[in-house]
Amino acid sequence: MGQRIIVAGASLGGLRAAEQLRAAGWEGEILVVGEEAHPPYNRPPLSKDVLAAPGTPEEALAKLAFRPRRSATGIQWRLGTRIAASNLTDRTITLNDGEELGFDGLVIATGLRPARVEAPGPLSGRHVLRSIDDALALHAVLLPGTRVAVIGSGFIGCESAATAASLGCAVTLVEGRTGPMERPLGSALSAGVREMLSRRGVDCREAVSVVAYRGEGACTGIELSDGSTVSADVIIEAVGSHANVEWLQGNGLDLGDGVECDRYLRVLAVDGQPVPGVVAVGDIARYPDVRNGLPARRVEHWATPTDTAKIAAPALIAGIVGRTPAEAPAPLPSFWTEIFGTRINGVGSPALAEETRILEGDPGQPQEGVAVGYYRGNTLIGVVNAGLPASRHLHYRQLVLDAGVLVTN
Numbered sequence: 001m002g003q004r005i006i007v008a009g010a011s012l013g014g015l016r017a018a019e020q021l022r023a024a025g026w027e028g029e030i031l032v033v034g035e036e037a038h039p040p041y042n043r044p045p046l047s048k049d050v051l052a053a054p055g056t057p058e059e060a061l062a063k064l065a066f067r068p069r070r071s072a073t074g075i076q077w078r079l080g081t082r083i084a085a086s087n088l089t090d091r092t093i094t095l096n097d098g099e100e101l102g103f104d105g106l107v108i109a110t111g112l113r114p115a116r117v118e119a120p121g122p123l124s125g126r127h128v129l130r131s132i133d134d135a136l137a138l139h140a141v142l143l144p145g146t147r148v149a150v151i152g153s154g155f156i157g158c159e160s161a162a163t164a165a166s167l168g169c170a171v172t173l174v175e176g177r178t179g180p181m182e183r184p185l186g187s188a189l190s191a192g193v194r195e196m197l198s199r200r201g202v203d204c205r206e207a208v209s210v211v212a213y214r215g216e217g218a219c220t221g222i223e224l225s226d227g228s229t230v231s232a233d234v235i236i237e238a239v240g241s242h243a244n245v246e247w248l249q250g251n252g253l254d255l256g257d258g259v260e261c262d263r264y265l266r267v268l269a270v271d272g273q274p275v276p277g278v279v280a281v282g283d284i285a286r287y288p289d290v291r292n293g294l295p296a297r298r299v300e301h302w303a304t305p306t307d308t309a310k311i312a313a314p315a316l317i318a319g320i321v322g323r324t325p326a327e328a329p330a331p332l333p334s335f336w337t338e339i340f341g342t343r344i345n346g347v348g349s350p351a352l353a354e355e356t357r358i359l360e361g362d363p364g365q366p367q368e369g370v371a372v373g374y375y376r377g378n379t380l381i382g383v384v385n386a387g388l389p390a391s392r393h394l395h396y397r398q399l400v401l402d403a404g405v406l407v408t409n
């Protein structure tokens with residue numbers, strides 16, 4: 001029998017891994033196993049245009065579906081199938097129906113699921129936003145005049161608050177401990193985003209969290225930590241995520257925050273040694289920030305599955321055939337978000353900055369055009385720009401690339 005690589009997870013990371021395995025010359029079997037019934041689709045529009053106007057489920061899926069590269073031939077897909085367990089020593093996975101499958105190589109691409117608000121009260125009326133099914137269910141209740149409470153002011157919270165407001169809903173944003181997108185953007189731009197949301201009618205509640213849900217049977221509102229209450233027909237919980245690692249338990253891995261990897265995305269055991277024949281890609285992978293010489297972390301952005309798959313696929317093949325992986329350029333993280341049509345682009349690692357400096361424009365007016373630089377010491381490690389032409393974004397991207405210190409150890 002020929003050799004087989006199993007790709008666990010059939011979203012962007014799984015798709016890119018399968019494509020990169022073929023691109024790197026893997027001629028054996030590639031089997032992608034995914035829990036969702038849908039073929040891989042694009043998640044960013046789920047909180048933006050597709051949440052605003054999904055059309056029918058078929059139309060939404062058609063808008064979002066990725067087209068695999070033509071060169072990625074002979075990939076087998078097993079969708080609607082959850083992997084329940086794994087044995088990385090015996091090189092097997094166990095599916096939810098009990099079937100066991102062997103592998104020569106394994107790509108871990110099982111991503112994240114939304115965290116939930118831990119507060120007493122009814123469950124009905126509370127939504128999360130990760131999948132196409134979540135977006136369709138949420139869109140159906142975002143009718144004009146509906147009172148919507150969004151809990152959490154990260155990317156998904158701010159984007160869904162803006163989309164709900166644009167649909168005519170009365171939106172309250174419960175920011176939590178930090179302001180809108182403050183962790184990745186810093187306080188100055190965060191205040192600018194709050195201003196953009198407030199100007200379009202979103203009621204931003206600063207420095208408060210939910211302590212309880214109100215209502216009998218269905219949620220009718222929320223109680224906040226400052227003693228105030230907010231009436232709401234629909235709740236959107238956008239309070240972060242958990243990595244889907246449960247199926248990897250019992251293999252001597254550090255699963256505290258995703259899956260720990262080395263710079264080649266090879267999965268590490270708790271003793272720091274690579275587990276033979278296993279790599280991770282996408283949101284679930286915790287890998288060292290080689291560019292800035294900083295410890296391993298997860299990067300939950302759209303570019304990450306592609307960037308990590310390009311490194312992980314050849315490293316996995318090298319391991320299977322007994323070669324040392326070739327050096328690969330460290331990924332430069334990037335992200336974007338969109339609030340009321342203003343695009344905010346980030347490059348590098350702004351969340352790790354010690355200091356921010358305004359490079360152009362006024363962060364209080366992001367829609368008018370602004371760029372903020374993020375520094376560790378005197379090294380520029382990231383830039384976020386908003387409302388600027390693509391040429392300015394490319395200019396700032398190059399500045400970060402030129403400033404980055406490539407640590408090779």
Ligand SMILES: Cc1cc2nc3c(=O)[nH]c(=O)nc-3n(C[C@H](O)[C@H](O)[C@H](O)COP(=O)(O)OP(=O)(O)OC[C@H]3O[C@@H](n4cnc5c(N)ncnc54)[C@H](O)[C@@H]3O)c2cc1C
Nearest residue numbers: 009011012013035043044083110111112244282283301302
């Ligand atoms: C609403 C939303 C908006 C976003 N907007 C942006 C944006 O504007 N910009 C940006 O940069 N990024 C954005 N992102 C982030 C981006 O979409 C993610 O970084 C990307 O989807 C990560 O891909 P992944 O394949 O690593 O993980 P995922 O997309 O989470 O895929 C993991 C897959 O594995 C499956 N799975 C889980 N457990 C198992 C199991 N045990 N067995 C089998 N299958 C399993 C899951 O069902 C899922 O299909 C957004 C994400 C969301 C949810």
